[in-house]
Amino acid sequence: MSFALKTRPLLSAFCGLLAGLLTLPALAAGEVNIYSARKEDLIKPLLDDFAKQTDITVNLVTGKENELLQRLQSEGVNTPADLLLTSDAGRLAAARQAGVLQTVQSGVLEKNIPAAYRDPEGYWYGLSVRARPIIYARDRVKPAELSTYADLAAPRWKGRICVRSSDSIYNQSLVAGMIAHQGAAKTEAWAKGLVANFARSPKGGDRDQIKAIAAGECDLTLANTYYLGGMVTSSDKTEQEAAAQVAVFWPDANTTGVHVNVSGAGVTAHAKNRDHALKLLEFLASDQAQRWYADVNNEYPVNPSIPPSATLQAWGEFKADTLNVAKLGELNAEAVKLMDRAGWK
Numbered sequence: 001m002s003f004a005l006k007t008r009p010l011l012s013a014f015c016g017l018l019a020g021l022l023t024l025p026a027l028a029a030g031e032v033n034i035y036s037a038r039k040e041d042l043i044k045p046l047l048d049d050f051a052k053q054t055d056i057t058v059n060l061v062t063g064k065e066n067e068l069l070q071r072l073q074s075e076g077v078n079t080p081a082d083l084l085l086t087s088d089a090g091r092l093a094a095a096r097q098a099g100v101l102q103t104v105q106s107g108v109l110e111k112n113i114p115a116a117y118r119d120p121e122g123y124w125y126g127l128s129v130r131a132r133p134i135i136y137a138r139d140r141v142k143p144a145e146l147s148t149y150a151d152l153a154a155p156r157w158k159g160r161i162c163v164r165s166s167d168s169i170y171n172q173s174l175v176a177g178m179i180a181h182q183g184a185a186k187t188e189a190w191a192k193g194l195v196a197n198f199a200r201s202p203k204g205g206d207r208d209q210i211k212a213i214a215a216g217e218c219d220l221t222l223a224n225t226y227y228l229g230g231m232v233t234s235s236d237k238t239e240q241e242a243a244a245q246v247a248v249f250w251p252d253a254n255t256t257g258v259h260v261n262v263s264g265a266g267v268t269a270h271a272k273n274r275d276h277a278l279k280l281l282e283f284l285a286s287d288q289a290q291r292w293y294a295d296v297n298n299e300y301p302v303n304p305s306i307p308p309s310a311t312l313q314a315w316g317e318f319k320a321d322t323l324n325v326a327k328l329g330e331l332n333a334e335a336v337k338l339m340d341r342a343g344w345k
């Protein structure tokens, strides 16, 4: 005979209360829901660590950057998402502008993430740094011939540059950075000169530009270093061989520094688990997580006290642009129009 059958209403109510109390610890730990534009294998092991350490259940939805933003907008107050993870300051700024993020403040985040790599008001925080230097053919370009991004518009590079299209947020952010430093007029003249030096009409991603250099179609490109890092450590032999034929040049060492960007995250405007989302954000910025988070995609830790991976250290140190990456988002629309006028397809 079961215990329940013998209970009277009052006892039953008491048992109900007791059962409620017994389940409280699980309720207190709760959950956090993430929309992530980063691939699952770039984030999942860290989320598992977080879940283990905190007892907070982590639910992960991965998708394309624009789809996740649209989803957040259409779900509005009913969104289950507490945290949005995405790459590029341009996209993080777009999320802020779309009203899907809220501000959070945290001493941990301010200590671990330099001011240049987070939104000034706390709408989003950078979690890893990506650099976009010049990558060149070892056998056809001498590093002494290279100096600045601006120099890539010089006539001697005619027919020698491959670069992906102006649809790429990476190129948009690079141009936005130039606008911030030297104004729109100078940047537009530069973009026209760069386009005049293209070896071919823009196509493919950053890896495809590196492969085109290896194939002799062009002599240099602008690419995010994690793509080259991925090729260096690739299980695909043709990628490894292509990577071996190129080298990294860090431009603007004596001027504004190398163009850098971030991947990052922000707490959603209608987060039901705001505290957990903040806790997860702090975890991702912690020393323990930073090393792994940056290494797994060959990016630089956002926290300067954590050294980059051996693959990245092999390319040497560089001076990074100190411009607040939020500026790249602010100037995105202007950059897109400018590239269009310059004929950058």
Ligand code: FE
Pocket: 224
């Ligand atoms: Fe990328």
